[in-house]
Amino acid sequence: MHYFPNVEKIKYEGKTTENLFAFRHYNPEEVIMGKTMKEHLRFAVAYWHTMTQDGSDPFGDPVNQRTWFGETPMDTARNRVEAFFEILTKLDVEYFCFHDVDIAPAGDSLEEFFSNIDEITDLIKEKMDQTGIKLLWNTANMFSHPRFVNGAASSNNAEVFAYSAAQVKKGLDVSKKLGGENYVFWGGREGYESLLNTNMKFEQDNIARLFKMAIAYGEKIGHKPQFLIEPKPMEPSKHQYDFDAATAMAFIQKHGLENDFKLNLEANHATLAGHTFEHELNVARDYDALGSIDANQGDVLLGWDTDEFPTNIYDTTLAMYEILENGGIAPGGINFDSKVRRSSFAMDDLLLAHIAGMDTFARGLKAAAALKEDRFFDDLKEKRYASYTTGIGAKIVADEEDLESLTTYALAHDDITNESSHLEVVKSRLNDYLV
Ligand code: XLS
Ligand code: NI
Ligand code: NI
Numbered sequence: 001m002h003y004f005p006n007v008e009k010i011k012y013e014g015k016t017t018e019n020l021f022a023f024r025h026y027n028p029e030e031v032i033m034g035k036t037m038k039e040h041l042r043f044a045v046a047y048w049h050t051m052t053q054d055g056s057d058p059f060g061d062p063v064n065q066r067t068w069f070g071e072t073p074m075d076t077a078r079n080r081v082e083a084f085f086e087i088l089t090k091l092d093v094e095y096f097c098f099h100d101v102d103i104a105p106a107g108d109s110l111e112e113f114f115s116n117i118d119e120i121t122d123l124i125k126e127k128m129d130q131t132g133i134k135l136l137w138n139t140a141n142m143f144s145h146p147r148f149v150n151g152a153a154s155s156n157n158a159e160v161f162a163y164s165a166a167q168v169k170k171g172l173d174v175s176k177k178l179g180g181e182n183y184v185f186w187g188g189r190e191g192y193e194s195l196l197n198t199n200m201k202f203e204q205d206n207i208a209r210l211f212k213m214a215i216a217y218g219e220k221i222g223h224k225p226q227f228l229i230e231p232k233p234m235e236p237s238k239h240q241y242d243f244d245a246a247t248a249m250a251f252i253q254k255h256g257l258e259n260d261f262k263l264n265l266e267a268n269h270a271t272l273a274g275h276t277f278e279h280e281l282n283v284a285r286d287y288d289a290l291g292s293i294d295a296n297q298g299d300v301l302l303g304w305d306t307d308e309f310p311t312n313i314y315d316t317t318l319a320m321y322e323i324l325e326n327g328g329i330a331p332g333g334i335n336f337d338s339k340v341r342r343s344s345f346a347m348d349d350l351l352l353a354h355i356a357g358m359d360t361f362a363r364g365l366k367a368a369a370a371l372k373e374d375r376f377f378d379d380l381k382e383k384r385y386a387s388y389t390t391g392i393g394a395k396i397v398a399d400e401e402d403l404e405s406l407t408t409y410a411l412a413h414d415d416i417t418n419e420s421s422h423l424e425v426v427k428s429r430l431n432d433y434l435v
Helices: 037-043 045-053 073-091 110-131 157-180 200-220 245-254 267-272 276-287 312-326 349-371 378-384 391-397 401-410 423-434
Strands: 043-046 096-097 134-139 181-183 226-229 263-266 290-295 334-336
Touching: 037 349, 043 045, 043 073, 043 110, 043 134, 043 349, 045 073, 045 096, 096 391, 110 157, 110 349, 134 157, 157 200, 157 263, 181 200, 181 290, 200 226, 200 245, 226 290, 226 334, 245 263, 245 276, 263 276, 267 276, 267 290, 276 290, 276 312, 290 312, 312 349, 334 349, 349 378, 349 423, 378 423, 391 401
Parallel strands: 043 096, 043 334, 096 134, 134 181, 181 226, 226 263, 263 290, 290 334
Antiparallel strands: none
16 A cells, blocks of 8 residues: 555545545445445446546646556556555445456457456456455457457457457456456447448447347356446547437347346436436436446536546436436446546546545435435426326326327317426525535
8 A cells, every 4th residue: 555655544524624535425334315325326436547547638748647657567557456456445435447458458469468467357356355345347448449440349340340259258257257247338439430331230230249249158157247338429439329328228129138238327428419417317217227327527618528527416416316216226336437637637636536526426415315305306297297197197198098089088178278387496496405
């Protein structure tokens, strides 16, 4: 434990504390609606943003000050494991997530990459056994390397499909080794640059083929993580097939994958798709497919995936409300797919940013629980749809009516009145729960 020598394990100290390295709202053992905050929130730290992201942007060089660089890429990879588990332990976070390329250097061949992964995951496993920290999910990065220029499973090049399959197999072997609870597919390059040269159906059928191979292999090795698709509309591809929750559900159902696949929904991907995060969660919930979430937020003034740490309590409240309505998020969790801003380049910012995100979700949880206990939305919606509880409405939802019977009814009742929604009052009262 030497990467953050001046920081102790972060504790809950309440709103009035002056200590930056303390939770002001996240109190892991506090019970809310019958479960501890820790059980509700199931936080996870993302390896890529925390350990490998260097602060560079299209206009600027790396800026992050990090003390884990060693003499060789493998030394650095080993140091990162040490530092990562120090971060998890100090933050009191129980879960983590990674891509294969985050944890181990690619080396000069696929064989070397796999053997690097074996060595590093041995180390990770040791740390997991010592600390009790668990793997929420892992995934294969099938979008960064030039070989994926035209996609992975959706590539026009069958060699790339085969290579991707090998990465997924390794990912599942690692998932079994580390007891991964979920396994994620995010199709960064699974889409197209131009429809002019693209066979959409062929490409999507191939993605489904790879997913079915993954299900079959999981069954074969006796390890069945919850498979998750992470929708995102664009970036890096111009158009990505898993555009949003509804599109991903259509794909899942078309290919008969609903018994093995759910969704991993990310806040910033929702806004990129032109939706609120709660919309995406609500869609998934309606399909019983809300698997896990990638917590972050976009910038309303920027149109891309900025992956900022979530600090907006309005959004976390509505997200936590969906999670409560879902009966919880397990076996998924709340993974901080979030990165520190370029100007937050110090090592300590890695801890401070997570504390900010955890506190914001804790506040969201408390507000959402209060909204639920007060039946704030329940009463509102009950009243709004009351016309379906008696009379003709009750008969419609009991499927007792048809076009002819309703025509007879409408002819006799064509003097219709509607009630105002008073939506401004609703929004103003909702504010009472946020502060
Ligand atoms: C990128 C995605 C990615 C996935 C995992 O936008 O959010 O980080 O979560 O591949
Ligand atoms: Ni993500
Ligand atoms: Ni993202």
